[in-house]
Amino acid sequence: MTEEMPKVYDPSENEPKILQKWLDGGYYKRRAGVGDCTVTIPPPNVTGKLHMGHATDDSIQDAIIRMARMRGKSTRWVLGTDHAGIATQTKVDKKLKSEGISRLEIGRDKFIDACWDWTHEYGGIIVEQIKRMGCSVDFDNERFTMDADYAEAVRRVFCDWYHNGLIYRGKRIVNWCPNCTTAISDDEAEYHDEHGHLWHLRYPLSEPVNGQDYIVVATTRPETMLGDTGVAVSPKDPEKAAFVGKTVKLPIVDREIPIFSDYHVDANFGSGFVKVTPAHDPNDYAMGQAHNLPQINIFDEHAVVVEGYGEFSGMNRDECREAVVAWFEEHGLLDHVEDLDHSVMHCYRCDAALEPWLSEQWFVAVDKLKGPALDAVNSGKVTFHPARWTQTYTTWMENLKDWCISRQLWWGHRIPVFYCEDCGWEDALLEDTDVCPKCGGHHVHQDENVLDTWFSSQLWTFATQGWPQKPEQLEGHHPTTALVTARDIIALWVARMIMSSLYFLDEVPFKDVVIYPTILAKDGSRMSKSKGNGVDPMDLIGMYGADAMRFNLLTLCTTNQDVKFDANIDKKTKQLIDSPRTDQAKSFVTKIWNASRFLLMNMEGYTPGEPVAETAADAWMFSRLAKAVKMVTEGIENYTFGDMARGVQTFFWNEVCDWYVEVTKARLKDDSTRLQAQRNLMFVLDTSLRLMHPLMPFVTEAIWDTMPASVLDEKDGVLERAEALMIAAWPEPAKYEKFIDEDAERSFELLRSVVSAARSTRARYRLSPKEQLVALARMGVEDQQRFSTMTDLAASLGNLELTVAGEDAAKPAASIGVVDGGVEVFIVLEGKVDLAAERARMEKEIASATKELTAAERTLANEGFVAKAAPEVVQKKRDRAAELKETITALQSQLADFE
Numbered sequence: 001m002t003e004e005m006p007k008v009y010d011p012s013e014n015e016p017k018i019l020q021k022w023l024d025g026g027y028y029k030r031r032a033g034v035g036d037c038t039v040t041i042p043p044p045n046v047t048g049k050l051h052m053g054h055a056t057d058d059s060i061q062d063a064i065i066r067m068a069r070m071r072g073k074s075t076r077w078v079l080g081t082d083h084a085g086i087a088t089q090t091k092v093d094k095k096l097k098s099e100g101i102s103r104l105e106i107g108r109d110k111f112i113d114a115c116w117d118w119t120h121e122y123g124g125i126i127v128e129q130i131k132r133m134g135c136s137v138d139f140d141n142e143r144f145t146m147d148a149d150y151a152e153a154v155r156r157v158f159c160d161w162y163h164n165g166l167i168y169r170g171k172r173i174v175n176w177c178p179n180c181t182t183a184i185s186d187d188e189a190e191y192h193d194e195h196g197h198l199w200h201l202r203y204p205l206s207e208p209v210n211g212q213d214y215i216v217v218a219t220t221r222p223e224t225m226l227g228d229t230g231v232a233v234s235p236k237d238p239e240k241a242a243f244v245g246k247t248v249k250l251p252i253v254d255r256e257i258p259i260f261s262d263y264h265v266d267a268n269f270g271s272g273f274v275k276v277t278p279a280h281d282p283n284d285y286a287m288g289q290a291h292n293l294p295q296i297n298i299f300d301e302h303a304v305v306v307e308g309y310g311e312f313s314g315m316n317r318d319e320c321r322e323a324v325v326a327w328f329e330e331h332g333l334l335d336h337v338e339d340l341d342h343s344v345m346h347c348y349r350c351d352a353a354l355e356p357w358l359s360e361q362w363f364v365a366v367d368k369l370k371g372p373a374l375d376a377v378n379s380g381k382v383t384f385h386p387a388r389w390t391q392t393y394t395t396w397m398e399n400l401k402d403w404c405i406s407r408q409l410w411w412g413h414r415i416p417v418f419y420c421e422d423c424g425w426e427d428a429l430l431e432d433t434d435v436c437p438k439c440g441g442h443h444v445h446q447d448e449n450v451l452d453t454w455f456s457s458q459l460w461t462f463a464t465q466g467w468p469q470k471p472e473q474l475e476g477h478h479p480t481t482a483l484v485t486a487r488d489i490i491a492l493w494v495a496r497m498i499m500s501s502l503y504f505l506d507e508v509p510f511k512d513v514v515i516y517p518t519i520l521a522k523d524g525s526r527m528s529k530s531k532g533n534g535v536d537p538m539d540l541i542g543m544y545g546a547d548a549m550r551f552n553l554l555t556l557c558t559t560n561q562d563v564k565f566d567a568n569i570d571k572k573t574k575q576l577i578d579s580p581r582t583d584q585a586k587s588f589v590t591k592i593w594n595a596s597r598f599l600l601m602n603m604e605g606y607t608p609g610e611p612v613a614e615t616a617a618d619a620w621m622f623s624r625l626a627k628a629v630k631m632v633t634e635g636i637e638n639y640t641f642g643d644m645a646r647g648v649q650t651f652f653w654n655e656v657c658d659w660y661v662e663v664t665k666a667r668l669k670d671d672s673t674r675l676q677a678q679r680n681l682m683f684v685l686d687t688s689l690r691l692m693h694p695l696m697p698f699v700t701e702a703i704w705d706t707m708p709a710s711v712l713d714e715k716d717g718v719l720e721r722a723e724a725l726m727i728a729a730w731p732e733p734a735k736y737e738k739f740i741d742e743d744a745e746r747s748f749e750l751l752r753s754v755v756s757a758a759r760s761t762r763a764r765y766r767l768s769p770k771e772q773l774v775a776l777a778r779m780g781v782e783d784q785q786r787f788s789t790m791t792d793l794a795a796s797l798g799n800l801e802l803t804v805a806g807e808d809a810a811k812p813a814a815s816i817g818v819v820d821g822g823v824e825v826f827i828v829l830e831g832k833v834d835l836a837a838e839r840a841r842m843e844k845e846i847a848s849a850t851k852e853l854t855a856a857e858r859t860l861a862n863e864g865f866v867a868k869a870a871p872e873v874v875q876k877k878r879d880r881a882a883e884l885k886e887t888i889t890a891l892q893s894q895l896a897d898f899e
């Protein structure tokens with residue numbers, strides 16, 4: 001033992017020290033080995049800070065990498081950040097405005113310089129937080145999507161796709177953010193349900209139809225009527241057939257526009273007449289193309305009405321809506337208004353309502369890309385975990401539309417297309433030019449737009465690893481092992497990575513896609529700063545330590561889509577008060593420390609040696625250990641982190657600490673059995689620490705530093721103890737199979753059942769552990785044979801006068817029965833407990849609990865209470881009702897023991 005362990009483990013003191021040890025040792029760097037495990041971290045925005053999604057994602061990735069490193073594989077965990085075009089530009093814009101500086105005044109070059117300054121100043125915050133979590137990425141090889149070599153890769157992709165006809169420029173309806181003044185892709189738009197209206201407006205007919213002077217159109221956006229160029233009806237609506245081919249005089253602008261039929265129209269919506277504004281609605285755009293309608297853009301890039309519309313020009317869209325409705329009402333053309341709840345697209349960055357806006361943009365034609373990307377998943381080359389996310393991917397891919405990749409920003413990868421103003425030449429170039437290669441003219445300029453951030457991040461798995469400059473660096477590291485990410489970006493990022501990797505490398509970017517659950521607030525809502533319900537992972541680390549936070553998050557990684565995070569937030573200060581489940585995880589960390597400290601304090605005279613199952617407890621423990629090795633290894637390999645993490649806690653706390661260490665204590669005090677007991681305990685502890693290291697790296701590493709060598713460090717008869725646990729050998733399941741012994745497990749489980757029955761009975765009836773109890777254990781013939789060697793030990797551990805009998809043995813008088821693991825254990829309480837008084841007490845408690853439950857259920861059945869009371873009050877009442885039901889069930893079960 002190198003040094004004595006402190007009595008108390010303090011994460012805030014120990015974790016930074018261990019982190020520095022790892023960094024100084026260079027253990028995070030890429031390591032050569034047999035087999036490969038390469039993971040690319042989903043690059044967080046350079047504007048960002050660690051949130052619960054990052055913390056969950058990074059905990060999973062680190063577990064994958066740490067196990068692979070310990071297994072001797074070649075490991076590479078690529079770290080990097082994304083330039084986050086819109087987000088970063090918005091941040092810098094605000095910063096400059098606060099200093100009285102306008103982006104437009106200083107110009108593009110100086111603004112980009114300001115973005116770089118901002119990135120250098122604030123961009124490393126999240127990287128330092130990832131480091132504090134204990135994530136073993138190579139911090140010396142950090143990548144950034146605006147690095148020169150990465151920019152070269154982005155430019156290469158654009159030029160290749162441009163010259164191969166996959167990138168084109170066209171005038172289309174896009175989702176336009178008037179606040180960010182840029183296009184937003186369909187996948188970046190967020191839909192919010194909003195309360196709105198359906199306005200029914202009268203449009204005068206140019207000539208009466210069947211004695212009718214006007215038609216009524218229904219719209220949720222009356223302000224866009226200034227740009228109407230047609231009115232459509234459904235061809236399935238015979239009542240409207242007489243109007244087809246006629247025209248109306250558009251109010252306000254007095255434009256004559258045609259009435260036509262089109263299958264885009266739902267005859268049952270509104271009045272059946274639909275105004276068509278091709279420049280401001282995707283469906284209207286399609287109808288406009290089909291019917292050769294003019295496209296009139298009534299808004300500028302800020303969603304302000306352009307010149308030419310009289311009093312309405314200069315109004316923003318909300319002002320214009322109000323003014324248009326007032327005009328129709330004033331002129332007797334507002335028929336009526338209905339309430340209508342509908343879904344409205346918002347910008348995912350600034351939350352402004354998006355404007356469908358006709359503008360010239362750059363697009364990627366996806367028809368040649370989506371087929372191979374769909375086949376890659378359907379064929380199993382890429383596998384989603386959990387499997388249900390496969391359907392999300394395939395559905396989106398099957399309905400994929402061309403991707404708008406241009407953004408009207410300055411910060412980002414500028415589109416490498418150049419134009420000659422003299423001769424009209426245009427081309428995408430790998431190198432800048434100011435001379436036209438066609439006419440020799442010098443009036444050449446580059447496209448002003450930048451590329452969508454997702455265009456550059458789609459190359460992440462291979463552009464971070466040397467492509468296209470040094471493609472040999474990819475050998476053995478691509479496809480990468482797994483991509484761990486959120487479900488929200490399956491379409492935005494995962495699918496595009498698969499498309500680009502297949503196109504340029506002819507291989508998938510990763511073999512597995514692991515979708516972690518969305519971490520919600522305690523009340524089930526999305527975490528957000530504005531709501532004040534967000535949990536800062538750094539607060540959790542400060543309060544409980546990184547190990548506890550990581551372990552708790554891993555236990556939440558089940559197949560569920562969403563999980564509620566157990567944390568209490570102060571409503572006024574919005575600060576974390578506590579997180580009970582993370583506190584429980586910290587208790588487990590403490591248990592690991594305390595148990596290890598106890599064992600290491602009893603290692604006097606220890607020398608390394610082979611484990612030998614000298615007792616039934618040894619054989620049971622070694623068999624359970626072998627199964628734990630298999631469980632953890634397969635849990636990480638198969639990405640079933642929740643079940644695996646909970647299994648680890650059950651194994652180490654319940655089986656190693658509560659049973660094996662306890663039953664082995666006596667052997668540590670006997671000189672004749674001490675050394676082998678030490679070797680067995682050290683074997684179990686050492687293996688357990690290795691298994692738990694990927695999940696809780698700090699505390700396991702700290703314990704490792706105080707441990708003596710064990711047989712697990714032996715190679716060719718020589719002890720070669722690793723410098724750090726994180727590079728020590730992984731316990732391979734194949735090497736532990738020899739320890740599996742089902743009979744030994746069953747024998748010891750019988751002992752556990754008998755002793756547990758005695759202990760639970762003592763606790764239930766408040767009986768002293770020092771007072772011996774009379775017990776009868778009923779079991780089958782085979783179990784009796786297995787248990788024959790355990791009887792004395794069970795009697796000793798449970799302080800019992802124990803009899804073992806067959807399954808038909810009579811139940812002793814005045815006894816209560818406990819059934820566990822196929823064994824019936826009867827504890828005689830005569831003379832120990834006043835049975836009549838105990839029965840009366842329980843009947844009274846049942847009556848009291850039943851009365852309270854009845855009242856609670858009556859309150860919950862009151863619809864007025866549920867509707868008007870605060871949600872937390874209602875939930876508290878429901879929780880109490882559930883608790884009372886459990887109490888009544890337990891008491892009734894205890895009462896049945898006296899039958």
